[in-house]
Amino acid sequence: MTTTQVSALTATQMGALQTTDVGEFADTQIAAFTGTQIAALNTTNFAALADTQIAALTTTQLGSVSTAQITALTETQAAGLTTTQVGALSSTQLKALTTTNLSALDANQMAALTSTQVAGLTTTQINSLTQADVGELTATQIGGLTQTQIK
Numbered sequence: 001m002t003t004t005q006v007s008a009l010t011a012t013q014m015g016a017l018q019t020t021d022v023g024e025f026a027d028t029q030i031a032a033f034t035g036t037q038i039a040a041l042n043t044t045n046f047a048a049l050a051d052t053q054i055a056a057l058t059t060t061q062l063g064s065v066s067t068a069q070i071t072a073l074t075e076t077q078a079a080g081l082t083t084t085q086v087g088a089l090s091s092t093q094l095k096a097l098t099t100t101n102l103s104a105l106d107a108n109q110m111a112a113l114t115s116t117q118v119a120g121l122t123t124t125q126i127n128s129l130t131q132a133d134v135g136e137l138t139a140t141q142i143g144g145l146t147q148t149q150i151k
Contacts, residue, residue, distance in 0.1 A: 003032035011040035019048040027056035035064030047072040051080030059088035067096035079104040083112035091120035099128035110136035115144030123149055 006029045014037045022045045030053045038046075038061045046069040054077045057065075062085055070093045078101035086109045089097075094117050102125050110133065118141040126149045 001029065003029055007032045007034060007037070009033075009037060011036055014040035015042060017041070017045055019045055022046075022048050023050065023053075025053065027052055030056040031058060031061075033061060035061050038062075039064040039066060039069075041069070043068050043072040047074065047077075049077065051077050055080045055082055055085070057085065059084060062088055062093075063090070065093065067092055070096035071098060073097070073101055075100050075104045078102075079106065079109075081105070081109060083108050087112040087114065087117075089117065091117060094120060095122055095125070097125070099125055103128060103130060103133055105133075105136075107136040110141075111138055113137075113141060115140050119144040119146055119149070121149065123151075126150075 006025070014033075022041065030049070038057065043066075046065070054073070070089075078097065086105065094113075102121075118137065126145070
């Protein structure tokens, strides 16, 4: 399929895709999907995307990703998010990251988090950070932590 054909798929058609079908899309085809199409993928199909396919999502597409889809990400997929994507995650999406996935973010990805995003992390997420993870936070990010988060 061309990117034009891919972008013409309806939400119903996206929902009918099989897991194997989703895995066959090239990164350029993934980048051609609309936010509505990405949102129409069920969590199983979203979780079936390769880390390179996840990295191909635009920030606009990522904005359409549900919290259930974010929770379905694997550790490898989370680690494959670009710094631009990490910085574009909403507070709600960031809260949906599992503690394992949050710890999978590298120093560059952690640095891409805004202080507002860090302040929105749950206490469970904060408590799950290793010493190395905390060491990846900037002074500004540490300064944005709430009293509840640091207790």
